[in-house]
Amino acid sequence: MKKNLVVIHMESLSNQILFQEMNNLKYFMKMKSESIDFPNFMSSASSSIMAFTDFFYGNDWELDLTTNFENDFKIAKKDKNLFTILHSEGYYAKGIAYPKPWKDEVNTYDIWDVPNNIYDYSSSNEEEFYHNIFNAMENAKKQELPLALHVWDIRSHLYYTDELKEKGKNFFERRSLGYQSIDRTFKNVVKYLDELDMLDNTIIVAYGDHGDEFWSHSLNGGFCHSMEPYSTLVHTPCFVYDKTIKPSVNKNLVSLIDLKWIILDLLNINYNNKFDDIGCNALQIEREFVFSRNLLANQTSKYNGVLRKSYSVTNKDYHLIISPLGLEFYMYKVDPHNTFNLLSFFAIDNNAEILDFDNRGAWHTHFRNVMRNDQIEDIKENFKIMYKELLRYVNKKNQYVLDNNGTNILKHINFRKIKEQGNYQWNA
């Protein structure tokens, strides 16, 4: 019998939020410690539907010709949806979310695309949601088919709520109740699989789709995600739980677009991709870089420009972002909130060659111990390589837009600018 698959899309859960909400995610933390954990996982997008689509299709191109989500939503189907592949491999494929999103892009625009199936938002309360999850598992078992189930508990999104979350007396409590709901969902998924005697033959894959920022970089019209892909938003938790595999930590860089290919490998399914520019099996291949973005390649900068089109490249130590405000470069693991743009210490020439280092008045021994010559050289070297990678990635996206008569690209000229630090107090 083929292995069952349960995927849990963890709504609005970044590593930053996990750290803040750990006490409300105790079951999740226990499972994570018993899994193959991916501490260097990055989401490819800073919002839900982009992340959702990237996961299913295993590439980050499917929605790129969309100019806006309201009236021009286009899904290219360059490759096959993971669950469509599993369906054709004989799986009982089902997607269940709760509560219902304000508009159902998943079914309306056929992102889900699994034959004879819809992505199910019918649950009107938690009890029904869990009942529907149990039913899907039981149906697969009764029909003697392997199960492929995608579960999306949306209550941890700050917009979505239900009766239980509304019991919170302020935002903090409602937020924690949202994360407690994810935790209950994990607990119940494992409990039901166990009750149905399916757990030993099941792989559970969980990924965080993005985080939230409380306007730490700018107001962005009030958006908490969907803005520039700071690591606060795209550095998210991810793990693969399988009772038959020994727990471990896999330190490879892994992108959300890789999970489809990792899952196919873990399920021993041979599939010939239709499209070339896809994620990889990052369990086997050591990636040097992963990419993220906030808007689609041809999307207009939304809401009178409050959301700036931007892209990022990440390696194990650094995170480089390009937006219309210019370049930002962060040591994201020691500066997880991405507050200090390293490029403030450097000038760059027209070839993006980093020029002289300027300490800007930081003479203290703390500073000198961090910014030794070897560290300055490390910053320069990494910037040079990552700049090229990011430029290559953005060029590819822009070319695709232009080849398809689109116009809303991120202009090259931005690669010559360094984002100002705003009202940073250099010498207060």
Ligand SMILES: [Zn+2]
């Ligand atoms: Zn989301």
